[in-house]
């Protein structure tokens with residue numbers, strides 16, 4: 001099953017992907033995680049995208065498309081994959097459609113995370129991320145038992161630079177202008193599956209399985 005997770009920042013795409021990876025035994029491909037890893041390693045790509053990512057704007061389509069295309073040639077995607085955070089623009093969606101159809105392995109479903117702006121602001125406002133394993137904690141709703149330390153792996157837990165109030169507003173605006181048009185694009189192709197992303201992750205996981213008849 002080749003899945004796309006589509007939704008605003010803070011909708012819980014990454015968190016749900018963690019559960020679906022275990023359920024379906026397929027990899028999660030998160031462009032945000034790939035960019036953050038590149039930034040942390042100080043690679044050429046990382047240095048190129050750092051200022052853009054931290055401001056909450058989108059990395060250019062050519063760079064992003066080339067990166068995902070390369071990732072989709074790796075052997076572990078043979079049984080399927082979850083694209084988390086890609087595509088985010090119509091040109092990205094068109095490029096993806098072109099290759100997946102060319103190789104005869106098209107997208108199966110696009111999961112549309114339906115969530116209110118209030119909920120997004122609440123989640124991102126207190127989000128804490130583990131630098132080592134990427135797990136998402138939250139200051140109020142899901143705090144690590146020892147401040148600053150990940151319970152899962154002992155890694156350092158921090159607030160992403162793009163989770164500042166200013167960047168969150170920018171990311172929501174970018175989502176509305178550039179990414180939301182993908183909902184119509186995929187609905188028109190009959191690929192869209194809406195799930196209610198307002199509840200917490202366990203309920204969202206049930207909603208997901210129900211929507212795809214996986215229960």
Ligand code: ADP
Pocket residue numbers: 008009010031032033035052053054056057058059060064084085086087088089092162171
């Ligand atoms: P969130 O969904 O919480 O906004 P992500 O981790 O998916 O965050 O992405 C973080 C940042 O990485 C984005 O704000 C953007 O700068 C960059 N990015 C991720 N995916 C893409 C993409 N498909 N196209 C362009 N930029 C991207």
Ligand code: ZN
Pocket residue numbers: 130131132133134135150151152153154155
């Ligand atoms: Zn961790």
